[in-house]
Amino acid sequence: MSDALSTRLVHASGPDRQFGGVHTPIHPSVQYAYEKVEDLIAVFQGKSKGSFNYARQGTPTTAALEAVVTEMEGGIGTVSFATGMAALSALFLTLLKAGDHLVTSNRVFGNTNSLFQTLEGLGIAVSRVDAGEAAAVQAALRPETRLVFVETIANPSTRIPDLEGIGTLCRERGLLYVVDNTVTSPALCQPRRFGAGLVMNSLTKTLAGHGEALGGAITDTGCFDWSTYPNIFPAYRQGDARGWGLQQIRKKGLRDMGGTLSSEAAHRILVGAETLTLRLQRSSDTALTLARHLAAHPAIEHVHYPMLETHPEHDKALAWFGSGSWMLSFELRDPERLVDVLNRLRLPLKATGLADTRTLIIPVAPTIFWEMGQEARAAMGIAEGLVRLSVGLEAVEDLIADFDQALAV
Numbered sequence: 001m002s003d004a005l006s007t008r009l010v011h012a013s014g015p016d017r018q019f020g021g022v023h024t025p026i027h028p029s030v031q032y033a034y035e036k037v038e039d040l041i042a043v044f045q046g047k048s049k050g051s052f053n054y055a056r057q058g059t060p061t062t063a064a065l066e067a068v069v070t071e072m073e074g075g076i077g078t079v080s081f082a083t084g085m086a087a088l089s090a091l092f093l094t095l096l097k098a099g100d101h102l103v104t105s106n107r108v109f110g111n112t113n114s115l116f117q118t119l120e121g122l123g124i125a126v127s128r129v130d131a132g133e134a135a136a137v138q139a140a141l142r143p144e145t146r147l148v149f150v151e152t153i154a155n156p157s158t159r160i161p162d163l164e165g166i167g168t169l170c171r172e173r174g175l176l177y178v179v180d181n182t183v184t185s186p187a188l189c190q191p192r193r194f195g196a197g198l199v200m201n202s203l204t205k206t207l208a209g210h211g212e213a214l215g216g217a218i219t220d221t222g223c224f225d226w227s228t229y230p231n232i233f234p235a236y237r238q239g240d241a242r243g244w245g246l247q248q249i250r251k252k253g254l255r256d257m258g259g260t261l262s263s264e265a266a267h268r269i270l271v272g273a274e275t276l277t278l279r280l281q282r283s284s285d286t287a288l289t290l291a292r293h294l295a296a297h298p299a300i301e302h303v304h305y306p307m308l309e310t311h312p313e314h315d316k317a318l319a320w321f322g323s324g325s326w327m328l329s330f331e332l333r334d335p336e337r338l339v340d341v342l343n344r345l346r347l348p349l350k351a352t353g354l355a356d357t358r359t360l361i362i363p364v365a366p367t368i369f370w371e372m373g374q375e376a377r378a379a380m381g382i383a384e385g386l387v388r389l390s391v392g393l394e395a396v397e398d399l400i401a402d403f404d405q406a407l408a409v
């Protein structure tokens with residue numbers, strides 16, 4: 001019998017082995033000492049599982065968090081990082097080399113798109129396609145294509161790629177399929193069911209949910225056959241091939257690049273993760289009620305939210321996630337009123353960031369998508385007047401009343 005996610009989440013970590021503390025302790029120690037030098041040697045040679053040597057490669061606290069994420073994603077292992085971007089950088093920089101090619105969506109998170117530009121400068125080719133159709137991904141494939149990368153729900157457009165079709169394509173071609181699960185989190189979606197080999201979660205967002213810690217994680221789902229992947233260093237091509245990819249990400253990515261999650265941040269994320277299902281249900285319900293209200297409001301031109309019947313991928317969102325998560329975006333009928341309307345809002349904080357307990361609001365084009373310029377925004381389907389809302393835990397009646405007064409002429 002397998003317990004529901006909400007049950008497993010509160011029992012996934014602790015009690016601690018030493019004193020029986022119910023919650024996982026914070027381990028600040030950088031160094032780990034051993035009674036006998038043979039034990040230290042065994043740790044360095046990977047022969048002593050679950051042991052630690054130097055905190056840049058992990059601590060008992062980060063390991064506890066990694067075990068929780070692995071459990072949530074139904075995977076075989078996880079490596080945690082200081083931020084979601086550190087996780088993505090480590091993944092791409094350790095698995096790709098000059099001459100390789102990857103296919104991604106033309107709607108990915110702005111900083112991820114910026115990271116892809118850095119990869120292009122290093123001689124890694126990137127194709128950005130409309131991932132709503134697996135056929136577009138297929139048409140972009142080349143002999144040197146190493147992986148396909150998409151996000152479950154695009155930020156801020158809320159568009160959803162053909163996760164299933166792309167998964168089938170990757171399986172048929174033996175390609176590594178990497179899915180950024182940040183907006184949905186494993187509570188709404190386990191990308192392994194679409195055949196994703198690696199899953200990225202920005203722990204900063206849905207998983208922690210309180211906006212008080214940064215973190216990122218890469219989980220290996222066990223779906224990908226690493227023995228077929230050309231870029232695994234000989235040192236990691238040993239033993240069970242299922243562990244090769246994550247081993248390389250941990251050694252070449254976490255150890256050598258050093259974007260390590262602190263034990264303090266891991267602890268804060270663990271505390272937040274325990275309430276994941278409750279928070280996500282609440283903010284998804286609020287987001288849908290608010291999305292419906294705004295869609296019917298005469299001052300609003302368009303609302304983007306996966307659970308609205310007007311959303312282009314509504315059926316897929318319903319079938320795959322069952323609920324729409326905390327992010328919605330909208331455009332005003334009169335874009336000239338944008339600044340005034342946002343200033344009149346009392347509850348949503350004018351701030352970037354996502355999945356806080358507080359509702360956050362930001363006009364997209366002049367802020368988070370400013371650096372790329374108008375042409376690139378248009379290519380990504382970002383309207384100049386688009387506003388992104390990260391729905392928090394406030395009562396929906398209060399948010400509706402606030403929007404009504406701010407939108408009133």
Ligand SMILES: *Cc1c(COP(=O)(O)O)cnc(C)c1O
Pocket residue numbers: 083084085086109112151155180182183202203204205214215216354
């Ligand atoms: C925020 C975000 C990231 C980056 O995560 P950080 O923890 O802020 O570095 C990556 N992908 C998506 C979809 C995000 O929303």
